[in-house]
Amino acid sequence: MPVDVAVGTARGPEPGPDASRTKARRNRRLHLVGAYTVLTVAAVVIVLPLYITVVNSLLEEGQIAQQPPPFFPIHPQWHNYSTAWNQGHLGFYLRNSLIMTAAIVAAQLVTSILAGYAFAFLRFPFRNTLFVVCLATLMIPFEVTFITNLSTITSLGWFNTYAGLAVPFLATGFGIFLLRQAFLQIPKDLQEASMLDGYGHWRFMTRVAVPMARPSIAALGVFAFLAAWNQYLWPLVSTGGTTPLDTVQIGLKQLVGQQADQINVALAGAVIAFVPLVVILVIFQKQLVRSLTAGAVK
């Protein structure tokens, strides 16, 4: 821990080699205790709402209003989950969400890799102008374009279809920007060496550039997943008819409305809806952290 050493040496004249070593060790221990205390408090702050959600989803109906609120579900009501699943038709909604989200994530990765690579490695006229245009799309809020998008997908006959749900989100300025920056980190020498070895752009991209940009690609995947999964306005307006292809977020709101007096069941539905998010975060945690810290230490 370089920080500890720095603190140790900042304490004026050294009393002696032995004493200073003990002091440094004590300092280090103090620092560890401090760090873990802060981390524990932070973890509690973050985990507590989730914990309360899970606990409340397992309570009996009458316990929700109890004062003080119960901190443990003494008689866990697992059937709240089956009630939420069945009454809320969560199976149908989750399927819709998964199909839409999978299509959006896969397509965004492909389009962002291709476009990001082109902006980083290819030379073509108006490259920078086009890149700025891509960036500019980040500044247009979705609320501005959704009416136009809605007319477009309706005239294509995609209203209330998976295509209509996913197509407006298959490419993003953010993804292109993120991956272009990641590709720019790859040394030019490496590209030249690969070219000398007979690699074309396609092989260099798939065998060298993409593997090297993996943390950023994984991060983009997770962000795209979160954004698509949590969408509300678009699935709301782009579906309809007598059996709307609603996603789980809309289904959840319907469940909350239906169970206004059974908050435990509504919370069970909420837990079911966030499980896929947790799974994705756990799987990609390493990549996410690596992408956040990439470039921080040279």
Add this chain to the structure above:
Amino acid sequence: MRRPRLRGTAAAAVAISSLTAVSALGLAPTTPLPPAGAASLGACPLKALSRAKGPVDITFWESMTRANATTLQEITNAFNSSQSKVHVTLVAQAGYDDTWQKYTAGLSNGQLPDIVLLEDQRTQVAVDTKSFLPVQSCINASGYSTSDFLSRALAYWKINRTQEAMPFAVSNPIFYYNKLAFQKAGLNPNDPPSTLAEMITDAQKLKAFGSGMGLKLDPWHLETWLATANQLFVNNKNGRAARTTKATFDTATGLQIFTDLDQLVKSGDATTNPASGASEFDNLLGIGSGKYGMTIDSSADLGTISQVLSSGQYPNVQLGIGAFPVLNSSIPGGIEPGGSGVFIPNRVPAVDQAAAWQYMQWIDNTQSQATWAAGTGYIPIRKSSTETATVQHLWTVSPGYKTAFNQLNNGANDAATSGSVIGPYSDVRADILNAEQSMFVGNLTPKAALAQAESAVDATVASYNQRLGAS
């Protein structure tokens, strides 16, 4: 299921969508301020239905929940099997705000329902989209009699003497209290407070004995108390004679309401909770847990709360229901209605519009309204419904329902007690709530808060009217 209320973030989205709806009209900013009501009635295409061959399938966007949804389905099934000309399919939406958002989006791509249930505060903005057939046109065309309806329930959806929509799910605020808590505090458990002043005294006594009052921060408190004192909330007869342009509540009466509420909250005798989000039912749940001895909420919640309280888990609660405590019992005012009405979009095929009118007459007939009242807790909007065995039985079993009906049936029937129509209604309510909160938690005096509320409402209304056309 309950009286509509403001929802924080949803309000912003709604503001956007109402803007979209308004701009979709393509009004140039130089056109004069359009009239509040529909410019022309439009024809009710009754003949289209009589000419139609096979059954006409229509959709109804509604956002009823639980028992209410079941009852609506029941009434609809009865309609579908009563005749073979029209078949109605209910399409459940996730709440009033979502319904409206989806409707305004549908204006751009034609994905519209044949009937839509909209909450009360949306009436003016709905008319401003010019996408609805005023039901007045069908009332005239079919010689439909409305004399059996409760006057204020009809008036609520009327602008400039034109019936824009039919009332369907009508409710109003009532007083909920725990008789056992009243007893403990030395109050008569069979004599709930009848005025705001009495309510404040009772809250104080309850607090001294460990409970107090739960006060939901509902922005329609001000409107309701004004109506009980027969005072207008906005100008032009609450927006019904001509379009609303200004607020009119910064008066001695308005000041009394704000001063009383401020005292109730600042003294700690009442504890507030927001009207939306996770804690929107805290005032009612608090009756169950014993935290509160009384509260005010929509009559539409009565069924649910009675059901929850009768589960046997609340031995310390005996629910009592009283009329909404009026501002001053010597002034002949009345309680304004709330709830939701049914609208017919005019951009769907003529035959669908006629079919929708057919169905509307069914859901508002004597027996349907009786079934509806018994299954949901909404108020039967026909006087004849109250004479049915269904409603008589309901009132014997739970007299609380009769309280809600009576306070809508009795009292003055005029502009002040019919509620207001305002384009940016949800924003106006947000303005009032903001001022109330600055008074409760900030240091704003009731007088200053009231002035702030009035000027904020004026600005909100002016901005809406300006977007609609120069004022």
